[in-house]
Amino acid sequence: KNQVEQSPQSLIILEGKNCTLQCNYTVSPFSNLRWYKQDTGRGPVSLTIMTFSENTKSNGRYTATLDADTKQSSLHITASQLSDSASYICVVGQNAGNNRKLIWGLGTSLAVNP
Amino acid sequence: NAGVTQTPKFQVLKTGQSMTLQCAQDMNHEYMSWYRQDPGMGLRLIHYSVGAGITDQGEVPNGYNVSRSTTEDFPLRLLSAAPSQTSVYFCASSPGGRYGYTFGSGTRLTVV
Numbered sequence: 740k741n742q743v744e745q746s747p748q749s750l751i752i753l754e755g756k757n758c759t760l761q762c763n764y765t766v767s768p769f770s771n772l773r774w775y776k777q778d779t780g781r782g783p784v785s786l787t788i789m790t791f792s793e794n795t796k797s798n799g800r801y802t803a804t805l806d807a808d809t810k811q812s813s814l815h816i817t818a819s820q821l822s823d824s825a826s827y828i829c830v831v832g833q834n835a836g837n838n839r840k841l842i843w844g845l846g847t848s849l850a851v852n853p
Numbered sequence: 854n855a856g857v858t859q860t861p862k863f864q865v866l867k868t869g870q871s872m873t874l875q876c877a878q879d880m881n882h883e884y885m886s887w888y889r890q891d892p893g894m895g896l897r898l899i900h901y902s903v904g905a906g907i908t909d910q911g912e913v914p915n916g917y918n919v920s921r922s923t924t925e926d927f928p929l930r931l932l933s934a935a936p937s938q939t940s941v942y943f944c945a946s947s948p949g950g951r952y953g954y955t956f957g958s959g960t961r962l963t964v965v
Contacts, residue, residue: 743895771951782857782943782956783896790951828895843895 741766743831743844751850756819760847762812762829770832770840774803774814777826777846786814786827819851855879859944859957866934866964874929874960876944882955884947885927886911887919889940890959896943902927903949934964 746761764772771790775783787796787803789812796803800817816823826846833840860875878885886901898911902921916938918930927946931938941961945954 782958785953788953845895
């Protein structure tokens with residue numbers, strides 16, 4: 740069964756600290772892996788997209804890694820800010836070139852406290 | 854550049870009523886889609902379109918209709934609202950390929 744599992748479910752950190760969110764998937768055939776940030780009451784916003792041949796992608800203080808062999812990805816947030824408080828969703832695309840088959844994880848809820 | 858605009862932001866319907874959720878994008882994206890987001894579940898695809906005049910079903914299409922007469926607009930119609938359709942609905946667009954989706958701000962629908 741095609742699944743995307745994220746851990747932890749929720750996380751609380753202090754402002755300025757780093758954190759890493761995990762994503763394991765069993766989607767096949769694999770096309771790409773995406774990370775989205777979703778603020779409360781808003782739509783998801785794309786952070787990174789990686790294909791099979793990419794093992795790291797950065798977007799400002801966000802760095803995503805991909806290990807296609809172990810089917811794992813991580814999102815590292817550096818020097819966290821209060822505005823990083825949100826849900827972070829891992830999404831895996833299935834079938835090369837097919838945008839329509841996206842398997843969505845349930846997200847990790849991150850709270851950054853002052 | 855407005856991106857993806859959804860209206861209304863909130864709506865309460867009685868069981869059996871019909872309504873249309875509006876979605877418009879100004880980025881000339883060919884691909885548009887509708888998702889619903891429910892607690893404890895990942896986003897689920899309702900319907901999608903790869904261009905004007907072309908639509909197809911996603912994983913949860915029952916009870917919903919769509920049309921795509923222009924590149925810009927992709928309305929979602931609820932034919933006869935049911936309490937199970939209480940959810941947050943998101944419209945998204947993309948140029949296609951390996952580009953990310955741009956989402957609207959969502960419509961929170963309650964069916965009583």
